[in-house]
Amino acid sequence: MEKEAKIYVAGHRGMVGSAIVRTLEKLGYHNLLTRTHRELDLCSQEAVAAFFREEQPEYVFMAAAKVGGIIANSEAPADFMYENMMMEMNVIHSAWQEGCRKLLFLGSSCIYPRMAVQPMPESCLLTSELEKTNEAYALAKISGLKYCEFLNKQYGTDYISAMPTNLYGPNDNYHPTHSHVLPALIRRFHEAKEQGLKEVVCWGTGAPLREFLYVDDLADACVFLMNHYSGMETVNVGTGLELSIRALTELVAKVTGYEGKILWDHDKPDGTPRKLLDVSKLEKLGWKYRVDLEEGIRLTYEDFLKNPMRAER
């Protein structure tokens, strides 16, 4: 991407989109195009087509989506499928129609089968059944990455996709029940410390294993891929390291300074037992993560403390 190129970052107020904007600006890209959800509803085919016709972006980072944690996904599968399919089809299709030079579509590691070989290489896509708690979201994300692949095959475009592991960082969603695990724990342990509570309840058994990537590292990887990767197959983005949810709660308790007990609500779902990405393809391309988990949680907690209203987003 040339420094003066017109770059559209879809979802620029979200955790990932805002990190991509921060990274691009730091690198000297200065012709960035953004629209809030209120200004441009990406579920509207007409509005998206008109926007691309008028603005003619040369590059697109597709970081807008309906996103949520395990309960949000389980409660609203129809909404997760419909909104994500509409947004990604509208944006990718209009980008192609208007001759956008390159697009990066963001999916998620939940596209891979529930019982996939671990760590999960890109090639295990569609080899067996998906995890039920986020099946709708995964199917929408698989459709997005396949649509990029099919456009490349049929029309010779250069549209790529990246599949990040679980993410966290500044600007996350701290909703008490609908967020992902890391922001949920930061908020819960912080409030427990403030209120002097002796115990907090976390969800499931604590046994599932997860991998976490700091969002600024993801943004860096997205810009790296836009500049250095072309190809049909998606690219995993993660650290290649995992820990149990129980170990994660202990780490968040340490960083937030919460010293009480941690209890487990077994009526809440565990979700997929293990979800570790094979990141060898990205490493071979020359990219590796920088921020380790404890440092990343510290940075995120500092941001949370600076912006307490964020909790209500």
Ligand SMILES: NC(=O)C1=CN([C@@H]2O[C@H](COP(=O)(O)OP(=O)(O)OC[C@H]3O[C@@H](n4cnc5c(N)ncnc54)[C@H](OP(=O)(O)O)[C@@H]3O)[C@@H](O)[C@H]2O)C=CC1
């Ligand atoms: N968070 C995570 O752990 C992971 C995220 N990802 C992927 O990264 C991407 C971004 O996720 P994240 O930043 O966490 O999500 P956020 O919820 O933080 O941000 C989503 C963004 O999408 C925008 N948006 C949602 N619906 C619409 C719509 N109908 N029209 C226009 N804009 C819309 C929102 O706009 P506004 O702010 O204006 O409302 C918001 O800026 C997604 O593709 C997600 O699948 C992948 C793996 C893990």
Ligand SMILES: C[C@H]1O[C@H](OP(=O)(O)OP(=O)(O)OC[C@H]2O[C@@H](n3cnc4c(=O)[nH]c(N)nc43)[C@H](O)[C@@H]2O)[C@@H](O)[C@@H](O)C1=O
């Ligand atoms: C990024 C990814 O994120 C989702 O998949 P997930 O990894 O299962 O998501 P999660 O972060 O919500 O939970 C991880 C684990 O943590 C446990 N857990 C404990 N206590 C809390 C808690 O308080 N909140 C939450 N949310 N989880 C908790 C929880 O029970 C589970 O075992 C999908 O949206 C999927 O579509 C997707 O893309």
